[in-house]
Amino acid sequence: MIERTPIFNFVCYTLLALGLVIALLPFVIVIIASTLDLETVNRVPLPLIPSGHFWENVQTAWVRADLGNKLFHSIIFAATVGAGKVILSAMAAFSIVYFRFRGRYLIFWIIFITLMLPLEVRIVPTYSIAANALQPFQAILDVSGISWLIAQVTGIQVKLEWGLLNSYPGLVLPMVATATGTFLYRQFYLTVPDELAEASKMDGSGAVRFFWDVLLPLSRPNMIALFTIMFVWAWNQYLWPLLITTDPKFGIAVTQLKTLIPSEFGLPDWNVAMAGTLIIMSPPLILVILMQRWFVRGLISTEK
Numbered sequence: 001m002i003e004r005t006p007i008f009n010f011v012c013y014t015l016l017a018l019g020l021v022i023a024l025l026p027f028v029i030v031i032i033a034s035t036l037d038l039e040t041v042n043r044v045p046l047p048l049i050p051s052g053h054f055w056e057n058v059q060t061a062w063v064r065a066d067l068g069n070k071l072f073h074s075i076i077f078a079a080t081v082g083a084g085k086v087i088l089s090a091m092a093a094f095s096i097v098y099f100r101f102r103g104r105y106l107i108f109w110i111i112f113i114t115l116m117l118p119l120e121v122r123i124v125p126t127y128s129i130a131a132n133a134l135q136p137f138q139a140i141l142d143v144s145g146i147s148w149l150i151a152q153v154t155g156i157q158v159k160l161e162w163g164l165l166n167s168y169p170g171l172v173l174p175m176v177a178t179a180t181g182t183f184l185y186r187q188f189y190l191t192v193p194d195e196l197a198e199a200s201k202m203d204g205s206g207a208v209r210f211f212w213d214v215l216l217p218l219s220r221p222n223m224i225a226l227f228t229i230m231f232v233w234a235w236n237q238y239l240w241p242l243l244i245t246t247d248p249k250f251g252i253a254v255t256q257l258k259t260l261i262p263s264e265f266g267l268p269d270w271n272v273a274m275a276g277t278l279i280i281m282s283p284p285l286i287l288v289i290l291m292q293r294w295f296v297r298g299l300i301s302t303e304k
Helices: 006-033 054-064 067-098 104-116 123-131 135-144 146-154 168-175 180-190 196-204 207-218 220-235 239-242 255-259 269-292 292-300
Strands: none
Touching: 006 269, 054 067, 054 255, 054 269, 067 104, 067 168, 067 180, 067 207, 067 220, 067 255, 067 269, 104 180, 123 135, 123 168, 123 239, 135 146, 168 239, 180 220, 196 207, 207 220, 220 269, 220 292, 239 255, 255 269, 269 292
16 A cells, blocks of 8 residues: 655645646637637737637637537437447347357457457448448349349349438448447446346346346446447547538538638638637537546446
8 A cells, every 4th residue: 555645645736736737728728719809819929818709709610610500410420329339339248248159259359359440440441331331232242143143134233222421320330339338348247246147037037138127227337438438439530420421511510620720821710710619529528527427437336
């Protein structure tokens, strides 16, 4: 055990305070810059005294970036991705832990290895499938000769197409699977006493009822913590939504930051860009604040 002394406490609190200042300094600068006018925000050095142009800058950013529509899409996108990751990872971990089938450990490690494959690595094949989700089935028909046979017999050329560009399925489905969530749920399920499963089986409960009535209520803090993490992660995604949303009317808020950043020969209104940044970062920040108690409990609680 580390002995707590006044000097040790002073050093720890000093380091914590320094880390807090470093973490909050960019956020404070964004807030201050969002309250300044065009002339003041371009001064060097930047004044650290807030001004009274905040609401004016917020209104300009809201209209220029169409943030009302884009925030709506972002909330649906991030919430659906977060909920999908929670549900899919809970079911995957449940099947790996509680169903005795050959190769389940191999399946788990294959899922776990996908942590080394970020979205950027598989972006090209993922986009190709999203552009036409039925392309793999079309390839099977072409390779097997079934499409040629149908064309010879009926004269009908089989072309399977289902584009997911500019749609919620195209945004959400490639990002729902998560090895991190599956690993976290597996580790939690392994701590659940086997007596609960045996007692549930003696009461006549099947696998679905045991999963729904016993495991899910026990894992509620874990579900909330995982949903919060994945919501923030999905909200901050930039590359995939930028590729999949080719329609300017369909997109998310994060990708709209590029419309607020001044171009090389544009008006350097960084005050409007900082106001838009505050608007875009507010929903995940509010979610983390509201879910903070459950979030911490789900990550560090040992009471099962």
